[in-house]
Amino acid sequence: MGDPIVEIRGLEVRYDGVPAVRGIDLEVEPGEIVGLVGPNGAGKSTTLLAIMGSAPVTGGDILFDGHSIVGRRTEDIARSGVALVPEGRHIFPHLTVAENLRLGLVARPNGEKELDAELEVAELFPVVEEFRERHAGALSGGQQQQLAIARALLARPRLLLLDEPTLGLAPSVVSAVWDALRAIRDRGVTILLIEQRAQITVALANRTYVMNNAEIRTTLTPAEAEDTDRIATAYFGATAQMGLP
Amino acid sequence: MNVLQTLIDGVALGTVYALVAIGLALIFGVMRLINFAHGELITAAGYTLVVARDLPVAVAILLAIAVAVALAWLMERVAFRRLRNVAPATTLVATFAVAFALEAVWLIAFGVRGESADVLSSLNQTAISGEITVRWVTITMLGVGGLLLAGTVLLLNRTGIGLQMRAAASDFRAARLLGVKADSVISIAFLISGVLAAAVAILLTAQQPLVTPTFGLEVTILALVGIVVGGMDRLPSATLGGFAIGFVTSVLGVVLPSNERVFLPSAVFLFVIIVLLLRPAGLFAPRRAGAVERV
Numbered sequence: 001m002g003d004p005i006v007e008i009r010g011l012e013v014r015y016d017g018v019p020a021v022r023g024i025d026l027e028v029e030p031g032e033i034v035g036l037v038g039p040n041g042a043g044k045s046t047t048l049l050a051i052m053g054s055a056p057v058t059g060g061d062i063l064f065d066g067h068s069i070v071g072r073r074t075e076d077i078a079r080s081g082v083a084l085v086p087e088g089r090h091i092f093p094h095l096t097v098a099e100n101l102r103l104g105l106v107a108r109p110n111g112e113k114e115l116d117a118e119l120e121v122a123e124l125f126p127v128v129e130e131f132r133e134r135h136a137g138a139l140s141g142g143q144q145q146q147l148a149i150a151r152a153l154l155a156r157p158r159l160l161l162l163d164e165p166t167l168g169l170a171p172s173v174v175s176a177v178w179d180a181l182r183a184i185r186d187r188g189v190t191i192l193l194i195e196q197r198a199q200i201t202v203a204l205a206n207r208t209y210v211m212n213n214a215e216i217r218t219t220l221t222p223a224e225a226e227d228t229d230r231i232a233t234a235y236f237g238a239t240a241q242m243g244l245p
Numbered sequence: 246m247n248v249l250q251t252l253i254d255g256v257a258l259g260t261v262y263a264l265v266a267i268g269l270a271l272i273f274g275v276m277r278l279i280n281f282a283h284g285e286l287i288t289a290a291g292y293t294l295v296v297a298r299d300l301p302v303a304v305a306i307l308l309a310i311a312v313a314v315a316l317a318w319l320m321e322r323v324a325f326r327r328l329r330n331v332a333p334a335t336t337l338v339a340t341f342a343v344a345f346a347l348e349a350v351w352l353i354a355f356g357v358r359g360e361s362a363d364v365l366s367s368l369n370q371t372a373i374s375g376e377i378t379v380r381w382v383t384i385t386m387l388g389v390g391g392l393l394l395a396g397t398v399l400l401l402n403r404t405g406i407g408l409q410m411r412a413a414a415s416d417f418r419a420a421r422l423l424g425v426k427a428d429s430v431i432s433i434a435f436l437i438s439g440v441l442a443a444a445v446a447i448l449l450t451a452q453q454p455l456v457t458p459t460f461g462l463e464v465t466i467l468a469l470v471g472i473v474v475g476g477m478d479r480l481p482s483a484t485l486g487g488f489a490i491g492f493v494t495s496v497l498g499v500v501l502p503s504n505e506r507v508f509l510p511s512a513v514f515l516f517v518i519i520v521l522l523l524r525p526a527g528l529f530a531p532r533r534a535g536a537v538e539r540v
Contacts, residue, residue: 052422078424090419092412102405103412107424155424 003066005030005159005190006051006082012059013046020046022214023060028159033181033191035201035208035220037235042211044194045087048161051192052084053077064159078107083157087164087194089148093137097128100136100147104154121150124180142173149180153189160184162193178204198231210234250377251499257383259492260390264445265468266487267397268438270480274414275434277333279469281340282320285347286313286439287461290446292355294362295456305364310443317439321432329427344462351458358457365451382451393444394484397437401480406433467494467513474520476527485529490517 004027013021021043028034036044049055051062053074061068069077078084091100101121122129125146131139136147145165152160165181166174178200185191195201202208203225210218210231218234225231265283272280290309297305324343328336368382401407406429413420413430421427445464450456468487475486490513497512520528 054418054422073427074418074421075424075426078422084422086419086422090416090422092415092419094415095408095411099408099411102408103420103423103425106405106409151423 002030004028004063005065006192007063007066008047008051008060009063010060011047011050011057011062013043013050013055014058015056019214020055021050024209024211024216026209026216028190028192029206030158030190031185031188032206033185033193033204035205036192036194036211037196037198037201037208038211038217039236043214044211045163047211048084048086048163048192048194051077051082051161075107078155079109081156081158082161083107083152083155083159084161085148085152085163085165087167089144091136091139091144091147091151093135095136096133097136097139097147098132100151101128101132101154104151107155107157121153124153124183125150142169142176145169145173145177146180149177149184153184158190160189160191162191164194164196166195166197198235199225199228202231212236247377251496253377253379253383254499255492255495257386257390258495259488259490260386260394261445261448262464262468262471262491262494263484263488264390264393264441264448265464266472266475267394267480267484268441268445269465269468269472269487270477270483271397271410271434271438273472273477273483274480275410275417275431276325276329276336278325278336279340280320280325280438281337281465281469282343282347283438283442284459284461284463284465285344286317286320286442287446287449287464288351288456288458289313289316289347289461290443291362291450291456291460292351292360294364294446294450295355295360298362298364302364306447309447310440313443313446314436314439317435317442318432321435326428326431329431348458348462355456355458359455359460361454362446362450362456363454365447366454368451382448385451386448389444389448393441397441400437406430410434467491470514470517474517474528476530478527478530482527482529482531486527489528 006028008024008026010023010025011021012019012023024047036047038044046055050057053069053072057070062070064080064082127143128147128150131143136144139147149162149165166177169177181191181193193201193205202220203222205222208220209216210220220231220234269280269283272278290313293309293312294305297308320343324339325336328339368385369380371378372381372384373379401411409420409425410430410433413425413427417427442461446461449464467490471487471490472483473486474490475484476482493516494509494513497509498506501509501512524530
């Protein structure tokens with residue numbers, strides 16, 4: 001294994017003095033899919049926002065390619081090769097699908113903004129190509145999610161951060177998104193993924209961190225994907241033994 | 246009263262107010278900031294024409310544009326950039342502060358009575374006479390105003406930076422996550438608003454050359470009313486609102502008997518009240534509620 005593409009050391013994030021992330025350590029190696037699971041309010045989304053420079057880091061460090069990115073502006077981090085598909089997708093509803101995709105090219109280095117790059121994305125998400133002249137707000141939830149991921153990929157990120165990409169999607173669309181994630185990983189893009197579907201995440205990811213109450217409680221490997229008791233215990237705490245999400 | 250004459254004059258003044266409205270709406274779109282100090286950009290360009298009135302016309306016009314653009318850039322850089330993450334009420338008060346501070350500067354520098362910016366008075370000559378009378382200044386307002394409006398729309402819809410501005414206006418945080426540079430987008434919006442403000446000053450002084458310390462403020466307040474009437478959440482509706490208020494003001498100025506003209510502002514605001522009672526989201530806002538495109 002090479003050097004980590006992203007390395008988080010003792011990260012602390014506080015909103016108005018209230019800790020949202022407390023001293024977490026996390027590593028993602030190039031080419032990996034790494035999962036981040038845990039109940040709502042555990043600090044998962046805040047961790048991704050901290051990587052993107054969009055959360056108030058009060059302690060610790062975040063290294064991208066070995067260099068600290070704490071304190072850098074969000075747009076500069078995006079332009080250095082990190083893309084976030086945030087929870088809720090955040091597509092631009094009044095812009096067309098094609099315009100949303102063109103915005104994905106903004107983060108690319110100068111001289112690499114050719115639109116033919118869209119063809120790569122069209123292979124993964126044909127629906128995006130099909131509706132390119134339609135307003136993005138007119139797409140279904142699943143189509144909007146695919147657009148959001150396609151747009152992030154157009155930036156040719158080396159690290160793709162995904163925050164609950166299957167939230168609120170129909171089961172058939174969920175499987176399409178999972179297939180796309182595998183294909184993206186196979187193309188060499190490193191992925192840090194937040195998901196509510198703990199078991200499938202543990203099975204897919206090289207390593208899955210379980211967060212609860214602003215801290216990382218344990219790390220799970222694909223070999224533990226079938227051990228539902230172990231996942232449930234890690235997910236909900238030592239005493240809980242309820243069904244998996 | 247000649248109806249065609251009234252309409253032509255109304256459209257010309259409406260076009261100028263549309264330029265004020267689009268400048269204000271651009272800033273509101275990308276910053277959620279109602280920039281009351283926009284009027285001071287118009288006044289600054291007006292006083293530049295006063296100072297430069299003995300220079301060649303082209304030089305005076307270029308100087309007016311340069312001063313308004315520089316002041317717009319300075320306003321953003323010095324006053325508003327630091328306040329980007331504070332409560333909207335704070336930035337609103339800051340725009341008042343900038344406006345009043347600059348108004349004080351005009352008062353000290355030029356006095357209260359006003360100065361003549363007699364640069365383009367030759368445009369007041371008649372171009373078309375007969376059944377209706379059209380002055381060159383009216384044709385210039387229509388031509389230059391139309392070109393600038395079209396240019397702004399083309400910039401927003403046909404260029405990369407325009408797309409980034411529209412994205413930032415829709416969801417600033419999401420735009421930054423995609424690498425859109427917040428500082429650049431906001432600076433460019435201010436620079437465009439500076440150019441538009443200078444154009445307004447040039448057109449208004451061509452029609453009536455007196456520049457007073459409240460020269461730009463009066464136009465801006467009326468244009469703001471127009472933006473609210475039109476629907477401030479979208480650039481086209483805000484611009485149309487600005488146009489409508491200019492048009493209505495011009496028409497009412499003709500329709501009202503000369504001894505009743507003192508009631509012109511009251512009549513305009515009565516129109517505003519009626520519109521907002523019937524269409525609270527704005528006269529030209531889409532009927533469907535929900536997420537909106539602001540630029």
